Amino acid sequence: MDRVLITGGLGFLGSHLARELTGTAEILILDEGKSEERIMDIPGSLRVQKMGLTDPALKAAVKDFEPDTVFHLGAFTLPYREKSFLRTSMESNVFGTLSLLESLENIGVKSFVYASSSEVYGSANKAPFREDMVPRPTSPYSVGKLAGEHYCMLYHDTYGFPAAVLRLFNIYGPWQTPNRIIPELIVSCLKKQTFRMTKGEQTREFNYVKDIVRALIAATAEKATGEIINVGCGKGVAIKDVVANILSMMSNPINVEASLPYRDNEIWQMHSDSTKALKLLGWKSLYSIENGLQETVEWYRKRWNSNRSSICFGGV
Template sequence: MARYLITGIAGFIGSTLAHALVEQGHEVHGIDNLSTGNLENLADIRQQINFQEMDLQDVAGVKSACEGVDFILHQGALASVPRSVKDPVTSHESNINGTLNLLVAAKDAGVRRIVYAASSSAYGDQPTQPKQEDMLPRPLSPYAVQKLTCEYYIQSFYRAYGLEGVCLRYFNIFGPRQAADSPYSGVIAQFTYKMMAGQTPTIFGDGLTSRDFNYVDNAVSANLLACTAPSEVATGRVFNIGTGKSHNLNEVYATIAEHLGFTAKPIYGPTREGDIQHSLADISRATAELGYSPKAHFHEGLKKTVAWYLEEKQKNEAAALKA
């Protein structure tokens, strides 16, 4: 079994990866500064992993965490377009400086491969759909610039030092454990959280904005495939991780409302700075070269996700009654 280091392990995708790796019998180490992550996401596997509360800008700490590691799954980031627009400096320090520290430590420790959670925001407002990896990037927000910059760093570390790296451009990952009570949460989490609270969610724009929403289990599969793919196929490459199908926000709203029995119509607000109108992944490269195939589809994943949020709400209410 291999030793994995997950950055951002207490976050949504990081914790889901941790559960999958523990189930497979791997040795799992993780770091997280807990600025957005939540240790509750790891509660049921806490004794089976090695966790350190740590910021990626802690040079000595990151260096120590990389020792003896086979694979790094780099999920740690301030992952939000609006947050990066509001505070580009903090976002830059976390996303770029933290990644550079991690790459240097991985190189020095002899890590076999790093798999990076890149972002489809790199494509910006390119009108061509679906998005293909060889399209010219056109990032529209500080966050998109930061994530793209880290792709280039990973590719350059392979060329300069031989550190193998694979970049996975995520397209709107959603699912259980995604934080729902933050203005920087994903739209599915936000809509569900507000409807459960009896509040009417706001759709920014006309609701025809569309995204390739991808259930988190598919992202987990992509990460594990990226670790084991042959070097000549994967190393230094970028892969889209989506489903190849898109859904607009009006459809997302209506589907969640149906699951929850929520009858109010959405509130429509102005389009947000840095947001793009449409995003759809061409996943043919990931399918052909990584063996990636999304098994969990949108409506199935959305049903599971809403059910999870309802269960968490019931748990919290029961705990509050006991307190």
């Protein structure tokens, strides 16, 4: 049985990946997060070590486990543009990634998958975004993610390290903390609270988390090594239409105030050209936005009825 290391495995995406791999691999999760709520219902045993990627104990933990496959999902993920986040992003997304790569030297890793972001393309490029476009990141988060990409490719090109980079486009699904528009709106409906947003004219693509997990696993194939690959459904949807879709699925529509200002340097259109993912990974999106939203809404409803203090409602 392969040994799989997942950084950020207590988070939204990492916990879904761990759930999918359980029973087929021995799994070690490295995460400095406090709550293990997302993995408590996963059958079998998961090893969890609470540490950040710049922790001096990282190298010993990695050497002791000797992973065959590494999924590097751990990161500072808030896309805010305030200068106060510059050093936080640098510490987590740049120094953390470099520390992890250094700790894996001489371990004999077969595959290393780095979760980057569509945010690296920025506002200077026009959708659909392709891998050959010049990135122009516009936030501390996206700058940090792009720097992490460069370190992964440096390790591959110069040191022969088996790294692959996936630029993931917007993800949603069960267990997502309500600091993103889809879970935030669903939770607002459940709490019967007014929801505030922009006019929602900007378009984004939304990918159901199960589709993204399949892409992560597919990227462990040898032909993905040394590649930067977009992962997304390729279909842009206006934010206001996603909001309308969710409201129609909820039994208690709420007041929506479209009064918030747009961000400076707003990215008006963001969707992917994922031709490369299909060609190299055999991957394409299977969930429509309607089907994915329906599963997500139903999950939050059930969770609301059973545990309203959950992290997916801003608790714990």
